[in-house]
Amino acid sequence: MSCGIAIFVKTPSLSPVKTRLWPGIGRRNAEALYLSSAQAVASVAMQACDHGEIEPYWAVAEGVALQTGAWIDLPLLAQGVGSLGARMAQVYRLLRHRHHAAILIGADAPQLTAQALQRAAHWLSGAEPRLAIGRAEDGGFWLFGGNTPLDDDAWTRVRYSTLGTAVQFMHAMHGSGAWLELETLRDLDTADDIPHVLAGLAALAAPTPAQQRLMGELETLADIAEAGA
Structure with missing residues (x-):
């Protein structure tokens, strides 16, 4: 049974992105890093697609960006x-x-792996109601998946971008299906996150070319952030 993967993105020319990174590395560097991180995530989703019935998409925030060619390949x-x-x-x-x-x-979590996406997709291929979540170290989550209808109220009553977001979210979805929990990852939100995400990428057994390029960018930006600290 097929599984669609939506990568949520904003377009830097149309929306502010990674504003908490601006003080550490500058707005232009933060926007470029965001795009590189998005491409790294997409490369992993496409890699996962090679091994199962998985179809990745860009989920774009701005309607006008759907017509500009800002997001390609998916x-x-x-x-x-x-x-x-x-x-x-x-x-x-x-x-x-x-x-x-x-x-x-x-x-925001470019150190994810195709194996994690495949594991979630395989879990969700079951016939019974199932949910999957990958928590983030900041209290949020980097992945959510499901194979069952969910009430809008369950999505909207959660306070996002807080230390308790993942806990609230799982509570809101309680009773909707059996849970699979994936590994916890560090989001790339501030300059302090750069060395941790870089270490996560460096620990990958077989990073994609886009993840390898991102590692080079993060190494340079880590030096910039350290110099400005």
């Missing part, structure tokens, strides 16, 4: 409007309309 989905929870619910429904299961990820 099919495009519109996030829609509203809060983050409302937009995730919208994309989840779109994917579930096309596929048996849906996985939502961001561009």
